[in-house]
Amino acid sequence: MSAPETRQGKPKAPSSGIMYLGVAGATVLVLVAGAAFYAATKQTRHDNVAAVPVAVTSKACEPNSLSVPAGERTFEISNKSERPVEWEVLDGVMVLAERENIAPGFKQTLKVRLAPGTYEVTCGLLSNPRGTLLVTPSQEANAEPPKATMRALLGPMGEYKFYLGRQSSAALRDAQELADAIEAGDLAKAQALYIIARQPYKRIEPVVHRFADLQNAIDPVADYFEKRENDPAFVGYHRIERGLFVTKSLDGLSPIADRLVADLTTLNERLKAMKMTPGILIDSAGNFTTQLSRDRLPAKNDSIAETDMTDLEANLDGIDKIVGLLRPVVKPVNPDLAHKIDATLTATKDEVAKQKSDAATASSTSASPSQRKELTAAFTNLADALNELPSAIGMNSNGT
Template structure:
């Protein structure tokens, strides 16, 4: 047997190269495991960072009264520890950034909102209670938000919506003056007929009007948020007139209230004319307002003294529809699926309102039952879900043209 043949029976020692490869492979596995652990840690940290922020509203204040959160999309969990239904608002000056209405005593509700860095005020239950302070700090999350659309895409829609706001605001002033004249003339029947029509222009622009907290609280406030409810001197606006015309059935004492309504609507008109129209006005307003309707107003109704909730809702839907119509040409090129989802949801809500109005035989919701209100709330919740997809679909590149 030759020497080479003799060597075949002995096992060969592993080469240095193979040993290096084995060590490198093991190190790679350790590295992958380390990266996976790090990512999981970051994920857990992120989940904790975006957990709901608890806020308690008592009969006198918010707890905490001052707090800080990073910018971006945040969820607040509001607990009502008072004995009255409350609303909780985030305010930037007099402008409402987001709000949650009709939080029942002993219950919790959540509010999700996109917040830019800055300092905000928060309302704490009754309108007479002191306000809290919310500090929003810069964050990577907010800076990393994607942008898909340039300002040029919005020039036409913003201009047209500004014109629409002006036209409806002027109509609100005109009809309020007609109502004021009827009240001063002592004509109860005419004032009752004019009241229903007078609210329609205001309800059409309510998706934007709700941002003006101070005017909203004098033009169309809910009595529950005042210390003495309907008997509170600060309870003014449409609902105060509604109470006199349809509950008390008298125009006595309503002339000063009607004068104030005309004055406040005139101030609103001036604010709207001076308001800087930005894409966020269109992108956020319709979804926020549809959410507010489905979650806070529709389950309980709004008009307690006259049965006009469906008529008001129809006007609200016209206002939302105006925004939807202006945004569809912007949305379709970047997200046709969302555009179709919004269109379908809007038509469904429109059909549900029309159906219930036809079934009731009048512009009323009071005669409808809990099930009908649930159906309305579900239709508007579906619409809100579709509209709330707009911010991520058509974020703005402010440097684009």
């Protein structure tokens, strides 16, 4: 018979109650730590991603003053008026980002990368007072590493500025010929010249749409004026278009045409004086194509003169110019993106050509809902590809 264990023998096992308490305590600590991490992560995501709410009424923005940290920000714009509205972020006369055709009672979001500074925002009708947007410095704004150099962009920037000058000069020349035909009382010639005169302007629209004051004088949308087509401030191409193709009368159009020539002269001078920056070249195509796919095409703003497809072709010519200039910059840093942009641009051109061909043989030149959906999808794919350019190219802070 073996001897019993003494105190110096095998240690006594802890009771099951103590073990349960230890496990429970450890579990609580893990849960608390996990909850703290989740809360911190969630707060970080909220700070970086949460949309900033803005309401647009018939008279102003609510709130009328906003403050956000620099970096990529999302705004949620609610239309609390009874008419479609637009909301723009302006740096002086330059449009940094915008949403058009926000329907009454609806919300739309706008994502934009903002540098520190003070900006203005438009609030619905062009006659409404503007709001203010203060963008404060942040670490996020300087977080992305550079990928390309200023030296690589100098050639494309210079060539694009030359292209803008050449096309704006052509737009001015064609507008003067249109004004001369209107002054001479030649309706048929004026109708033919109108369609031609818009094309150079539409080719440089990816940059021109940044100039809020000139855009609202040269190619405004009647819905954004208090009295719409009858508003005295409604001038430019579309006011001339109504006279030529709706009333089919030249009465009162001569001063409107002269004003168009004067505004295009100002545009030509402004483009010559404009300092070309990497941002203008890199961002313009994506921003403008997004505006087309998101706001203009779904809104069914068919032109009276039935120039929709011709206008889109000219827009694509301008986008193609930017893509061609940036291709040698993009390929070395992101060849897959370069291929993606080329493929979506070709597909979009093919879709517009197909729609134009279909319209030429159809009884109605207005795009059907299904056709408009196809166009919107093509331009959306192109916009998605073009909007990858800024992060793919980047820029060295020292500009070398």
